[in-house]
Amino acid sequence: MTATVPQSGGRLLTPGEVASLFRVDPKTVTRWAAAGRIGSIRTPGGHRRFREEEVNELLAKLTTEATDLVE
Numbered sequence: 001m002t003a004t005v006p007q008s009g010g011r012l013l014t015p016g017e018v019a020s021l022f023r024v025d026p027k028t029v030t031r032w033a034a035a036g037r038i039g040s041i042r043t044p045g046g047h048r049r050f051r052e053e054e055v056n057e058l059l060a061k062l063t064t065e066a067t068d069l070v071e
Contacts, residue, residue, distance in 0.1 A: 012041065012049035021059055 015026040018038075022029070033040040033048055038058055040048040 011052040013052050013055055015048055015050070018050050018055050021055060022062075 015029040015033075018029045019026040029038070029050070030048060032038045033050070038050060039054055040050055043049060
């Protein structure tokens with residue numbers, strides 16, 4: 001899901017910042033956005049930005065799922 005204008009306040013992250021959190025390449029984050037796995041916002045210059053809150057929720061979900069697999 002790609003929006004052009006932020007619908008609520010909050011910090012926006014770059015693909016590089018998101019990639020650091022997930023320990024993946026920034027291009028992977030861009031592919032996730034294109035596939036709809038994570039929502040993104042386009043800046044007027046055409047760059048992707050990601051809502052910090054949504055990124056943290058996805059990271060927590062994936063971390064929980066991975067922990068459940070180990071147990």
